Amino acid sequence: MDIERVNLPGIGMRHSFTTGRDRRLGVVSHHTGRRDLVVYDKDDPDSAVVSVALNPAEANALAELLGTTRIVERLAELNRQVEGLVTEQISVVEGSPYADRTLGDTAARTRTGASIVAVVRDRQVFASPRPDFRFLAGDVVVVVGTAEGTDAVARILNDG
């Protein structure tokens, strides 16, 4: 599948592609984080017939529903701002308050601004874990964020 990528100066970026059944779809990514889901006219692939504006949370939800993970994009986004950004691996120790509790329970992103992008368990990688992902003691959590943010996540996982 060919995904066409176009720069929209001052607005952001547009990705679009044609499906196997000959419908054209596109996503406009605004600098502000807004996403537009664009559906093109059946007969005129130059013209959008539907354009739905999504905020970042809605775009994430749609992406999850469609079965893709946004991890690659999130990492790419983070790489762009690479200065001042760290990736840390934090163990969920025995007796951690979040052992056998879910990722959603930690509210790590809202509390610290850092993102838990993956969990490693017995050499198996769970990329982009969902809020209902359940931690076990011994898990290694991969966190990306500012130094303060990742430290805060470590504190949360150790002490609650």
Add this chain to the structure above:
Amino acid sequence: MHHGSILLIEFGAIVLALGILAAVASRFSISPIPLYLLAGLAFGQGGVLPLATSQEFVGAGAEIGVILLLFTLGLEYTAQELVGTLRSSALSGLIDLVLNATPGVLVALLLGWGPVAAVVMGGVTYVTSSGITAKVMGDLGWLGNRETPLVLSLLVFEDLTMAAYLPILTTVLAGVGFAAGLLSLGVAALTVTVVLVVALRYGRFVEKLVQGDTDEVLLLKVLGLTLLVAGLAQELQVSAAVGAFLVGIALSGPLAHTARDLLTPLRDLFAAVFFVFFGLQTDPGDLLPVAGIAAGLAVAGIVTKAATGWIAGARAGLSPTARIRAGAALIPRGEFNIVIAGLALGVTAIDPRLGPLAAAYVLVLAVIGPLAARAAEPAARRLAARAAARAAARAA
């Protein structure tokens, strides 16, 4: 009454009136710029509510408004985007420039206003309002359309042209001799080049300079730097607006996003003040005598932008519908046409009718532009359907 209290009352009344107008504009989802201009005409000289003391204060605010308009415009783009656009769409950009500056130049010459006014009027009729156009395309859901990158790159090209044009205009308006003019143009070109190179290569250092831990620090540093560079640029005859534009370009990435969020409210306030100030300096009575010329220029402005969209679209291999939409999206004129005319206000060599003409021109096209864009799509479809029917009839 105390002088200070009159100032507060007058300025407060102006800003309050602008707020009400902005609410009306957003209710009908039109650009507030023409309403601000009308407010300026209503206040002040020859208007219904002459101002006693706040004119000078409003004038200073207007100057900051121009600087912030150009600064936030620069923030929208990165230096890479500018250079990339210059490479990819130079020819379409030149077609845009020639087609759309010509009506203004011709009118100024035909009216006998002289070459300096012709340079000003060329700029007034040329530039599309990137603010209005971007908003219209967003509102109509056109961002996904095939012609959108073309339209945006034309807007970028126009803004780059402004970076070259404004220093030239400033020099020409200063009325200095040929040699002195050439010298200050040289200085201007050198400054623009140096800043662009700094932005391309060493943007990081500029960002480090203005970086701050809190919004307050960032706001003050960015605003201070912008005004300072704008002032220095003015001193070098490069035009304050271009200085601010270049500072905006030098900032990019996450810092630019934060700076934009912080400075947009300030820009909205001072830009509104700027439009009012322009209206203040225009006597509404002067509008009527130029109304005919303005209407003619507006028609020409619609035709030339439509032609630009059509030709540039053909070069990009777009369908007729997309080419019509591209032309319609380019029609709105707004902030920068007024900025250009504003530079010429009060210059003795310029015919005093130029200000009212520019105001009337922008009033018409800022209103008609978005309406034309709305009408373009159905019209284009009807044309396409009729062409298809005719082709079918011929085949049968």
